[in-house]
Amino acid sequence: MRKNEHEAPATPPEDELRPEYDETLLKKGVRGKYAERYKAGTNLVLLAPDVAAAFPTEEAVNEALRSLMKAKAANSEAA
Numbered sequence: 001m002r003k004n005e006h007e008a009p010a011t012p013p014e015d016e017l018r019p020e021y022d023e024t025l026l027k028k029g030v031r032g033k034y035a036e037r038y039k040a041g042t043n044l045v046l047l048a049p050d051v052a053a054a055f056p057t058e059e060a061v062n063e064a065l066r067s068l069m070k071a072k073a074a075n076s077e078a079a
Helices: 035-040 049-054 058-078
Strands: none
Touching: none
């Protein structure tokens, strides 16, 4: 019988934190801290890599989209 390729390994991985993570900062976490915000709804989008490269910050993305919205509104009024 063939082993299931998706089967978990026989020995579990070591339960060690990678050195780049500061354990003292992780212990200060609060469970469900952002749960209410999540329930309220979010509007996240994933940008294609080429689009994301054109905008260094979220403010830059918002500014460009607002500019596009204004141009579209001006076009609609002119028609």
